[in-house]
Amino acid sequence: MRTRILGFGALATVALAAMFGLFVVPADLNQGDAQRIMYVHVASAWIAYLSFIVTALAGIGWLVRRDLRFDAVALAGAEIGVIFTALAIWGGMMWARPVWGTFWQWEDPRLTTTALLLALYIGYLLLRRLSDDPRRRATRAAVVGLVAAVDIPIVHFSVIWWRGLHQAPTFGSPDRLLHPAAPMQFVAALLLMLLAVTLAWLYLMIRRYQLARLETLLEEAARLGRLRSARASVARTAPVDITAAVDAAAPQPSRSTSSAEEPAR
Amino acid sequence: MRDVAFVIAGYGVILGGLAIYALILGRRLRNARREASSVAEVPAERDAEQPSAPSPSRGAE
Numbered sequence: 427m428r429t430r431i432l433g434f435g436a437l438a439t440v441a442l443a444a445m446f447g448l449f450v451v452p453a454d455l456n457q458g459d460a461q462r463i464m465y466v467h468v469a470s471a472w473i474a475y476l477s478f479i480v481t482a483l484a485g486i487g488w489l490v491r492r493d494l495r496f497d498a499v500a501l502a503g504a505e506i507g508v509i510f511t512a513l514a515i516w517g518g519m520m521w522a523r524p525v526w527g528t529f530w531q532w533e534d535p536r537l538t539t540t541a542l543l544l545a546l547y548i549g550y551l552l553l554r555r556l557s558d559d560p561r562r563r564a565t566r567a568a569v570v571g572l573v574a575a576v577d578i579p580i581v582h583f584s585v586i587w588w589r590g591l592h593q594a595p596t597f598g599s600p601d602r603l604l605h606p607a608a609p610m611q612f613v614a615a616l617l618l619m620l621l622a623v624t625l626a627w628l629y630l631m632i633r634r635y636q637l638a639r640l641e642t643l644l645e646e647a648a649r650l651g652r653l654r655s656a657r658a659s660v661a662r663t664a665p666v667d668i669t670a671a672v673d674a675a676a677p678q679p680s681r682s683t684s685s686a687e688e689p690a691r
Numbered sequence: 692m693r694d695v696a697f698v699i700a701g702y703g704v705i706l707g708g709l710a711i712y713a714l715i716l717g718r719r720l721r722n723a724r725r726e727a728s729s730v731a732e733v734p735a736e737r738d739a740e741q742p743s744a745p746s747p748s749r750g751a752e
Contacts, residue, residue: 433713440706440709444702444706448698448702453693458693458694459693459694459695459698460693460694460697460698462698462701462702463697463698463701463702466701466702466705466706467701467705470705509708509709509712512708513704513705513708513709516701516704516705516708517701517704517705520697520698520700520701520704521697521701523697524693524694524697626709626713629713630709630712630713630716633713633716633717633720634716636720637716637719637720637723640720640723640724640727641723643727644723644726644727644730647727647730651730
């Protein structure tokens with residue numbers, strides 16, 4: 427019930443933030459209305475980082491505690507992170523075409539490392555499908571999740587470390603957070619959208635975690651069912667086979683008939 | 692408003708994508724819950740029908 431309330435709250439906040447960003451905040455002098463896309467693009471990118479950080483931390487949790495609930499959290503973070511990364515890339519492309527004049531440029535380090543981040547976590551999700559054993563799968567996924575997380579700071583600092591089309595962060599440090607390189611109305615719109623998307627992320631994480639736990643339980647139930655049916659079939663067939671084997675191994679014909687009468691032997 | 696098509700495409704795909712993902716997730720969760728409840732019922736029914744598993748010695752009698 428509380429999760430459902432959270433979902434409705436997230437929906438209302440997202441609608442409010444979208445209205446604020448689209449119709450209340452003025453257009454940028456240089457970029458025009460395309461700048462409005464930044465509110466959803468930047469918020470999606472930050473939430474993608476957050477999701478992958480959660481996946482890495484949950485992977486550490488699994489490796490240390492060996493509790494499959496950590497693996498469920500890691501899976502939820504990776505899947506939702508992939509969705510948010512793909513949406514952030516899309517938003518960036520829609521902003522870049524009118525402002526930069528191109529949808530994409532492979533020479534730009536931020537764009538390329540973000541595409542790599544998406545590919546890494548799609549690989550993470552595919553890797554999880556390779557094993558039916560939940561513990562082996564969780565260990566492999568935790569290791570890959572930790573390795574893939576190395577790309578997160580590379581994506582973030584790529585605009586500082588290397589030159590490219592992508593601009594430097596608007597809030598890179600506490601000083602820039604207090605004195606951002608954008609008017610306060612724009613910052614308010616961005617922070618409101620960030621709050622809205624964070625609420626939506628929280629709702630999706632809870633739902634995906636619940637689904638992951640159920641999937642694990644269903645897998646265990648299916649495995650137990652297969653085991654039980656295998657045991658039952660062995661129990662049904664084994665006595666017949668043993669009798670047949672005893673009959674076949676009996677040296678005298680009279681012995682085979684008496685064996686049915688004397689099962690204790 | 693300039694570049695309306697890009698703004699609509701940006702907001703539409705991002706917010707619409709999140710909404711579609713939330714709906715798909717809700718449906719997957721509902722199906723999984725239904726499946727889990729049916730799995731929980733089947734062993735109980737099976738136990739009621741077959742109180743004990745057939746023993747190997749029964750076949751030799």
